[in-house]
Amino acid sequence: MKIGRQLVTLLPILAVASASCPAAQWRYSFGVSNQRVPEVDSDTFGIAGTLIVEDTTPSGVHLYGEGELFVDHDQDHLDPDHIPVWWRTHLFADGRIWEISDSLDIGWIAESSTKANTVSSVEREIKILPGLTANFRSGPFAASAKVASGMFFLEIDDDVPKERGYARGDFRNTVMAVSYAANASIELGQSCRLRGQVQTWRDPDGWLENQVVIDLHYDLSRWMADSALIFGFEHTEYNLAVYTPADAGDDPLPILPWDHDQFFKLALEKLW
Secondary structure, eight states, X not given: OHHHHHHHHHHHHHHHHHHHOTTSEEEEEEEEEEEEEGGGTEEEEEEEEEEEEEEEOTTOOEEEEEEEEEEEEOOSOSSTTOOSEEEEEEEEEEEEEEEOSSSEXXXXXXXXXXXXXXXXXXXXXXXXXXXXXXXXXXXXXXEEEEEEEEEEEEEEOSHHHHHTTOOTTSSEEEEEEEEEEEEEEEEETTTEEEEEEEEEEEETTEEEEEEEEEEEEEEOTTTSTTEEEEEEEXXXXXXXXXXXXXXXXXXXXXXXXXXXXXXEEEEEEEEO
């Protein structure tokens, strides 16, 4: 099964992280999620599990790895052959290049993210983009900007496109892309942190994907040791025009009947 092969690829990532970061900080979370496709008024609720490992090397390089697994209760069947299990990963290493002042520095980042088998017909997405960052900190406020360049790969699940006249070979887009991102966070008292991020991915022909992310982190340590309540929201837009064949003729159907999705998650996070 496709999902079985995808899940197997997650095991080496966790194995390498465990072996290379024996003294790292490990966190895990469990919660509920909802993937919403507004254009067809679809909500797919499910349960979510996350494993995070984080460490800093003696030379000051920050390492981060995150794997998320979701089990959906799929009632709308937007994809008629959808297996209701999906996952995503986020891996990066970053460090400082130039410390301009106590509050401002220039840094580097090497980042990889994947997403697979979503209810909104994302079969596989892989982004590998190293880049540069500018980071600012002042009291409870922090902000950063990032520019990166690398590989962008997005494959659409084949079931819905076949119904709309698309053939094998039309489902994948692999390009060299540039990404621009900006994020900011603020501490709201001693227990609460709010963070927001906007990011876009582009190739020479135009935009590929846009995303807005909002996270709210509430520290529960006064009631439960080493724990926090996490609320997350994501809005992602996809440029489906890149999948339209050159010989499609006038006014072709897009590869999917929707071009954006939203994701909500509420989870309890604990230190391992």
